[in-house]
Amino acid sequence: MAGRCKVCGAPAYARLEYANLQLCRGDFVRFFERRVERTVERYGMFERGSEVAVALSGGKNSVALLHSLWKLRERLGIELVAITIDLGIAGHSDRYVPLAKRVCEKLGVACRVVNLEGEYGVAVDELRGLRRPICSLCGVVKRYVLNREARELGAHVLATGHNLDDFLVTLLQAYIRGDLRTLAKLKPYLPPEGKLVARAKPLVETPERDVALYVEALGLEHVGWKCPYSRGATSFEYKRVLDLLEGEHPSIKFQMLRSFPEKVQPLIKVEVPNLTPCSRCSEPSSSPLCQFCRIREEVAKLRGRGLKAGAPPSLEGSG
Ligand code: SF4
Numbered sequence: 001m002a003g004r005c006k007v008c009g010a011p012a013y014a015r016l017e018y019a020n021l022q023l024c025r026g027d028f029v030r031f032f033e034r035r036v037e038r039t040v041e042r043y044g045m046f047e048r049g050s051e052v053a054v055a056l057s058g059g060k061n062s063v064a065l066l067h068s069l070w071k072l073r074e075r076l077g078i079e080l081v082a083i084t085i086d087l088g089i090a091g092h093s094d095r096y097v098p099l100a101k102r103v104c105e106k107l108g109v110a111c112r113v114v115n116l117e118g119e120y121g122v123a124v125d126e127l128r129g130l131r132r133p134i135c136s137l138c139g140v141v142k143r144y145v146l147n148r149e150a151r152e153l154g155a156h157v158l159a160t161g162h163n164l165d166d167f168l169v170t171l172l173q174a175y176i177r178g179d180l181r182t183l184a185k186l187k188p189y190l191p192p193e194g195k196l197v198a199r200a201k202p203l204v205e206t207p208e209r210d211v212a213l214y215v216e217a218l219g220l221e222h223v224g225w226k227c228p229y230s231r232g233a234t235s236f237e238y239k240r241v242l243d244l245l246e247g248e249h250p251s252i253k254f255q256m257l258r259s260f261p262e263k264v265q266p267l268i269k270v271e272v273p274n275l276t277p278c279s280r281c282s283e284p285s286s287s288p289l290c291q292f293c294r295i296r297e298e299v300a301k302l303r304g305r306g307l308k309a310g311a312p313p314s315l316e317g318s319g
């Protein structure tokens with residue numbers, strides 16, 4: 001890349017249009033980690049002495065999150081543990097689970113691997129037989145398991161790798177659906193509530209492109225292929241649209257991130273149902289039977305009828 005680092009004058013590694021800034025590899029890495037630290041402080045995500053559980057899928061976001069928090073752990077005064085869910089996706093889980101374990105081993109971070117089928121009685125491959133889109137069901141399953149596991153590990157906060165682009169995609173999708181409940185709850189940090197562990201998104205002020213540059217700068221091993229069910233996911237289209245906008249108006253993503261909680265969210269008035277224990281599993285739920293238990297019930301019915309989902313979709317190539 002032509003140009004020089006604004007900090008030290010070395011050849012530039014990254015050009016950040018939104019900040020009109022070019023940085024060499026080392027200064028970019030420091031810039032990235034300082035921003036994670038500032039985000040954590042701005043939203044009061046962790047207290048000193050917090051045990052932070054990082055949801056680790058092995059994808060670039062969660063690897064960058066774990067790595068940056070690991071480097072910041074002493075400054076922030078936190079302890080780290082990782083949670084990886086073996087979702088039971090043929091040809092996918094058996095590749096990312098060992099990778100996630102290797103990432104943790106390298107950093108000396110304890111990794112709790114949850115076997116969804118063995119421990120919770122359901123595998124994501126089985127959800128193809130149900131009527132809702134598989135990614136939405138998988139999302140319910142992951143939220144349920146991560147919260148429960150984080151709590152059982154004694155973690156104070158569950159940190160996820162959602163970046164700025166992910167946050168804005170959720171915002172746009174909820175807006176288009178008129179999903180006021182999601183809009184009201186969409187925050188970089190949610191405090192604990194009963195059996196719900198606090199949830200934090202320390203990469204919420206980090207654009208997706210910067211995450212890719214960070215893992216590349218440090219040569220961090222991460223999943224370089226896509227989940228077979230991600231094909232056709234509308235989030236990719238939303239991200240393309242956001243990138244188009246950003247190309248014409250650098251920093252528009254940051255403007256959206258700031259204006260939404262300051263100006264729009266306070267005006268959203270929506271009744272949030274009280275959470276009560278699920279009648280089956282006792283986890284917090286807004287209905288008598290929680291969504292996870294309902295999914296399990298439907299899978300059991302499918303099994304009872306001897307129905308199996310079709311052949312798994314083929315994996316996309318690496319890259
Ligand atoms: Fe789950 Fe869909 Fe993500 Fe695959 S792409 S891990 S099915 S949410």
Ligand code: ZN
Binds near residue numbers: 282291293
């Ligand atoms: Zn339940």
